Amino acid sequence: MNMSRPSVHPVEAPPLTAHNAPRGRMKDIQGMPGTPGGLALRLCQFVFALVSLSVITTTSDFSSATAFCYLVVAVSLQSLWSLSLAIVDIYAILVRRSLRNCRIIICFTIGDGITSTLTFAAACASAGITVLIGNDLNKCSLNHCTRFETATAMAFISWFSVSPSFLLNFWSLASR
Numbered sequence: 001m002n003m004s005r006p007s008v009h010p011v012e013a014p015p016l017t018a019h020n021a022p023r024g025r026m027k028d029i030q031g032m033p034g035t036p037g038g039l040a041l042r043l044c045q046f047v048f049a050l051v052s053l054s055v056i057t058t059t060s061d062f063s064s065a066t067a068f069c070y071l072v073v074a075v076s077l078q079s080l081w082s083l084s085l086a087i088v089d090i091y092a093i094l095v096r097r098s099l100r101n102c103r104i105i106i107c108f109t110i111g112d113g114i115t116s117t118l119t120f121a122a123a124c125a126s127a128g129i130t131v132l133i134g135n136d137l138n139k140c141s142l143n144h145c146t147r148f149e150t151a152t153a154m155a156f157i158s159w160f161s162v163s164p165s166f167l168l169n170f171w172s173l174a175s176r
Helices: 036-057 066-094 102-136 145-174
Strands: none
Touching: 036 066, 036 145, 066 102, 066 145, 102 145
16 A cells, blocks of 8 residues: 655745734833833932922921912822832832733823823912012012922922823823
């Protein structure tokens, strides 16, 4: 019995062309959640919000203006949000876990948007009151204008460091 046996020959893969190239996964850009750049941004947000909170609350007459009370609330919320996300970033970096889940990114984006808006609005209101006290009423000798200006500047810097986090999260969400 002379039966023919099928022979197995290796088959070469077709060459990659533009239309059948595999789509690669977008790399984690520094500044996104779960990256060392993202952790650095979160720590900057936390530190500047905490400095703003410390400076404004150690001033005895900060409660004389509603804008300063609003600044206390806004930077308190900003510091808690940034600290909690910094802890999540540290965990993700230590266990080498990617934070690219759609629900996580939505949560980060919404949280960053809310806290950055509140911080920016509070910093603007505090800057307005500080200018009113210092320039228009000329009562800096009676008030703590330097402390108010420092707290307001730290709040603006905290907002400035939240902006890249928000934009990168929003861009990641929009590019899905």
